[in-house]
Amino acid sequence: MTAHHLTLPSISAVPTVTGNQMNHGELYRLAKVWTIAIPLISYSYYFTSKIPKGIPRLLALFPVLFIFLLLPLNLRSFHLCGPTAFFLSWLGNFKLLLFAFDLGPLFSSPLPSFLHFAATLCLPIKINNNKSQIHRIGNPMVLCLKVLLLAIVVRLYDYQNRMHPAIVSVLYFLHLYLGVEIVLALCSLPAKAIFGAPMEPQFDEPYLSSSLQDFWSRRWNLMVPSILRPAVYDPTRMITSRIFGRRRAQLVGMVATFVVSGFMHELIFYYFTRAPPTWEVSSFFVLHGFCMAAEVAAKAALAWPSNIHPMLSRPTCLFFLMVTARWLMLPPLIRNGVVDEAIGEYYATAHFFKSKFILFL
Incomplete structure (x- = not known):
């Protein structure tokens, strides 16, 4: 599906949305998800931390990783399923993978308190120094x-x-x-x-990005690169540097990181749509991985595009991001009604608070 054939949904009926996805049953399922998650976090903290790092600890954590992937399937609401999937299935699992090898934000010697461990595992946070x-x-x-x-x-x-x-x-x-x-x-x-x-x-004015590297590495959803860098980029670069050399290994590591990010976004989109993957989202990130690698290589060889004036580089970067996103990221969400559901939930929430306010008065 190309950008020219992208059909935008009609939301003329949105104000009448009743918010079935945001009812008490959905909130009950959210509570159930986190009721299951808390014992798993306790198991990771109190039991697996005592197991030697490496494959033995990774095997002990495997049930947690698997269940974290399943938990978001209990939710259908865009605004409840999305954050839960991002916090547990993506960031939580990658943090635990790093923790298996005494790496990442969960590891310190000695271990922090359980409350600190659980908050760091479940939330996309990093202390500001x-x-x-x-x-x-x-x-x-x-x-x-x-x-x-x-x-x-x-x-x-x-x-x-x-x-x-x-x-x-x-x-x-x-x-x-x-x-x-x-x-x-x-x-x-x-x-x-x-x-x-x-x-x-988590964001640093992404609309001011002057390049893809600036956008993805320094401005957009910064918790993701901070986790993918030690989990994917660093080991890939270390392994491939023996084959391709240090500079080319850096580019291979970038592409590998975007491939993994693409797969994780594809999973998040599956939680939203419950439709078979079309790999459009993965293609978006693979495309950006290759483009960012080409950009970094051009900077090293030609001092370009770092010498382009921000008045030109910023709108060019945003234009490329929006065009490729409209081509590859929006269609699955529109095609499966996710956009309508998300907007409907906003209206349903506003209607709920408005009705409560009127009753209060």
């Missing part, structure tokens, strides 16, 4: 403004039939960025209380 960022990160006004902007974006969907499809796609991208950043920012609040320290931001 850069004092210059504390004020910017902890500014609640910025978060409130982004919540307001997300509400405006969702409301604009009512008028999408009057908009050009490209404009609607931009709304989808804003929706994705704001939704993910707000959820991750909210997750840092309990972590801040637990750790007594500010958390590093």
Whole structure:
């Protein structure tokens, strides 16, 4: 499916959504998922940490890794299934894989308290040691403004039939960025209380990215590269450097990291859609892996594109990201009704709080 044949959904009926996906049954299933997850986390902390690192500990953790992959299948709501899948099936499993070899954020000598271990395992958090960022990160006004902007974006969907499809796609991208950043920012609040320290931001103004390397490595969802780097990139580069040399091994490591990220995104999309994978999402990340490797190679050989003025490099980077995402990432979500469900959940939640407010008055 090409961008020219991308059919955007009609959401004219969204205000009448009743929110079946967000009912008490879904909240009960969410509680059930985390009721199962907590004993598994306890097992990882109290039992597997006593097993020698390496294959023996990895085998002991295998039941946890497997069950973490299954738990999101109990949920269907976009806003409950998505974060649960990201926290447990993706980040949680990769953190445990690193922990099996005494690596990653879960490992320290001696081990932290169970509460610290569980929070680090379940939440996309990292303690911020850069004092210059504390004020910017902890500014609640910025978060409130982004919540307001997300509400405006969702409301604009009512008028999408009057908009050009490209404009609607931009709304989808804003929706994705704001939704993910707000959820991750909210997750840092309990972590801040637990750790007594500010958390590093998960995003660093990705709309200012001047290159693919800048976007994926330094600005977008920074917990993911911080986990994939030691789990995929470093071992791949170390192994292939004996065959290809250090510089080429770096490029192979980049592509391998994007391949793994593509598979994990394909899994997340399966949790959303429950439809057989079409590998469009994986293709998006593989494409970006090769393009980023080519970009890094060009920088090393030609001092390009690092010498391009930001006024040109930033819009070019964003344009490439949006065009490839509209081509390969949006179609599975639109085709399987995930976009309609996500927007419907916003309206259902707003209706719920509005009705409670009226009863309170």
